[in-house]
Structure formats: C-alpha cells, structure tokens
Amino acid sequence: MRTENEIITLIKEKLNPLEVNILREQNMAVELKKDELVSGLNYLKSKGYSHLATISCVDWLEDNEFELVYHLFSYEDKINISVKTRIDRDKSKFVTIKNLWAVAQYYERDIHDFFGIEFEGNDDMEELILENWNDIPPMRKDFKTRDYVNKKFEWRDYDGQK
Numbered sequence: 693m694r695t696e697n698e699i700i701t702l703i704k705e706k707l708n709p710l711e712v713n714i715l716r717e718q719n720m721a722v723e724l725k726k727d728e729l730v731s732g733l734n735y736l737k738s739k740g741y742s743h744l745a746t747i748s749c750v751d752w753l754e755d756n757e758f759e760l761v762y763h764l765f766s767y768e769d770k771i772n773i774s775v776k777t778r779i780d781r782d783k784s785k786f787v788t789i790k791n792l793w794a795v796a797q798y799y800e801r802d803i804h805d806f807f808g809i810e811f812e813g814n815d816d817m818e819e820l821i822l823e824n825w826n827d828i829p830p831m832r833k834d835f836k837t838r839d840y841v842n843k844k845f846e847w848r849d850y851d852g853q854k
Contacts, residue, residue, distance in 0.1 A: 747799035788814035806831035
C-alpha cells in the first residue's frame with residue numbers, strides 16, 4: 693500500500709502533470725494536458741488504479757473550456773485520484789477511453805447528453821437520457837432553464853403573463 697506522497701512521486705517521475713494536489717486523506721487530483729491524458733490514465737491503470745468510478749465534466753464558461761474529470765480508485769492503495777484535463781468549449785471533442793475501461797462508453801454518452809461533448813472513437817453516442825432533446829445541452833452554463841421551460845411548456849411567469 694502506497695501513500696499519497698509516494699503516488700505523487702510516481703506521477704511526477706512518469707507523467708508531466710500541470711498540477712498534483714492532495715485534496716484530503718485518500719483523495720488526490722492530477723491535471724494533465726489533453727494530449728497526455730490517455731497515456732496518463734493508462735499509466736495509472738498499470739499502477740493499480742484499475743477502477744474507473746465515473747467521468748464528470750465542469751463547464752468553465754468564462755474560460756471557454758470544459759474540464760473532463762476521470763475518477764480512479766486503487767483497491768490496493770485505497771486512494772481516489774481525479775485526473776483532469778481541459779478542452780476547448782467551441783470544439784468540444786475528445787478521444788474515448790472505452791478501450792481502457794468498457795464502462796467509459798456510458799459515462800461518455802452521459803457527458804455527451806448533458807454537455808454536448810463528442811468522444812471520438814465511441815461509436816455509440818446515441819442519447820442515453822435526453823431522448824429527442826432539441827436544445828443546447830442542459831448542464832452547460834449558457835443553458836437558460838427558465839427560457840426553455842417557458843418555450844417548451846408555454847409557462848406563465850409569476851405575474852400571469854405569457
């Protein structure tokens with residue numbers, strides 16, 4: 693069983709992290725350049741981080757970027773690592789990692805549904821949850837919930853006006 697500091701040493705020796713932080717006991721975050729992310733994930737998997745818990749996304753509207761976060765866990769080390777990278781919001785495409793973890797296919801579909809990110813190499817980007825959705829993805833910060841509800845359901849404002 694390795695400590696967080698031993699994991700940081702491994703990461704710094706083999707990867708080129710932009711940032712590595714211990715968030716709290718048994719929880720770390722690593723930021724990698726987007727072109728180094730897949731090889732970084734592959735390396736961490738080879739070091740025992742074999743469980744992909746989920747993939748999440750953060751919309752940094754003011755920076756015009758999305759941050760993809762891959763949540764890994766090692767049963768041996770008992771440490772969670774969040775591996776992060778940022779991609780351009782206007783060209784929101786990234787490579788799939790389903791060849792590393794088959795379950796990634798579903799997490800990528802979820803992110804595609806809610807943020808509109810395409811995952812090249814994932815041949816199943818069909819809607820997972822938002823069937824027949826016809827607006828910008830709802831988890832993007834530029835999605836206007838009230839405007840959507842008013843348009844979709846002809847909702848009346850609080851003053852009774854359409």
